[in-house]
Amino acid sequence: MKAMALQRYGTEDSLREVDLPEPKVAPGEVLIGVRAAGVNPVDWKLAAGGLDPVMEAGFPLVPGWDVAGVVEAVGFDTPEYRVGDEVYGYIRKDWAQNGSYAERVAASARLLAPKPASLDWARAAGVPLAGLTALQAIRRVGVGEGDTVLVHAAAGGVGSFAVQIARALGARVIGTASERNHDFLRSLGAEPVVYGEGLVRGVRALAPAGVDAVLDFVGGGAAEQSLPLTGGAERVASVADAEVERFGGHYVWVRPSTDDLVELGGMAEAGVLSVHVEHELPLSEAARAWRLSKEGRIRGKIVLTV
Structure with a gap:
């Protein structure tokens, strides 16, 4: 072959x-x-x-x-x-x-x-890999109805799934991305902000009280930079930066799961996951x-x- x-x-x-x-x-x-x-x-x-x-x-x-x-x-x-x-x-x-x-x-x-x-x-x-990563990271920090979630690299493979899954769970999503991807994020149901310098200020402008959870799919210190926005590191997860564990967050390495694939497939069939x-x-x-x-x-x- x-x-x-x-x-x-x-x-x-x-x-x-x-x-x-x-x-x-x-x-x-x-x-x-x-x-x-x-x-x-x-x-x-x-x-x-x-x-x-x-x-x-x-x-x-x-x-x-x-x-x-x-x-x-x-x-x-x-x-x-x-x-x-x-x-x-x-x-x-x-x-x-x-x-x-x-x-x-x-x-x-x-x-x-x-x-x-x-x-x-x-x-x-x-x-599979990106969808499972998003789903399992969301579970790790307990995202649910009424939460406000900050998703880093929200327009990427994992991030775009995380936005949609969190929205399906009833959460409000703020997503970081370059400006060229802001309309794409809006189409997924997220409120976009530009990453990098001024991130905290940009998120505070949308959510003055901060966010309930942070999902980091980019690394480079994004998770630690977001700590002032959260109620605690236990609701911060990263798939790109193992250092997140140093301050009490979660480092997530995706696991194969038939049940989770079935769940993702059901979301796709229901039209809530594109x-x-x-x-x-x-x-x-x-x-x-x-x-x-x-x-x-x-x-x-x-x-x-x-």
């Missing part, structure tokens, strides 16, 4: 199209014919060796933890799925090697859920996708199609 892979740690320039053996399908797994694979910053960070201290990697390394596709084969004792089922998932394993930047990938049934019928392949592939795909590129252009991701100016998601 065709796949995009690296022979050693490197950058997007190290990605090559290769022919690899068909994946083996273990008990409890299914073989997925990949229709689309979501691109996330963790893909190129992993490829550069950024996760080497905490995760084993094998080579050739096929990146990609987001997938949407069709079940082509079923392993022993996997009653959840049949050949022909449409699925999506966050297929992170305990080590990195056989990812979704490929024509086919084997994945455990516990990492998958039925693909929402309302989403096409590209949009479905854009949901997926903005900024760039839809063929698998062979994975290197270009990484370059775009590294620029850090993406609205929503980048997706590779197979």
Whole structure:
């Protein structure tokens, strides 16, 4: 099968199209014919060796933890799925090697859920990692009805989902983004502010009493900068800055969850969760996708199609 892979740690320039053996399908797994694979910053960070201290990697390394596709084969004792089922998932394993930047990938049934019928392949592939991250971060700080939530990098992949999920829970959302993305945030139901210098003043202008919770999806000290706006660090979460734990906040690392994927799919079906795909590129252009991701100016998601 065709796949995009690296022979050693490197950058997007190290990605090559290769022919690899068909994946083996273990008990409890299914073989997925990949229709689309979501691109996330963790893909190129992993490829550069950024996760080497905490995760084993094998080579050739096929990146990609987001997938949407069709079940082509079923392993022993996997009653959840049949050949022909449409699925999506966050297929992170305990080590990195056989990812979704490929024509086919084997994945455990516990990492998958039925693909929402309302989403096409590209949009479905854009949901799992970013959507799960947003949902789990929101739960960690207990966002609910009547809360005012500050979302950093609100126009990005994770942030745009967090805005919509928080709004669906009945929260008011203030989101940081560059001015070019302010209309996009308004369309999602958020009140935009410009990030950087003057952030606290800008948020106070909208919410004089401050905010109930902070969700940081950008890093660079944004969580700590927001502390004066909150009632306490226990309602501050970051997915980009482990230092948040130093002052009592939460560092969130997304976990695979079929139940959470089903919940996100239900939101999509109900029309309260949309997926903005900024760039839809063929698998062979994975290197270009990484370059775009590294620029850090993406609205929503980048997706590779197979």
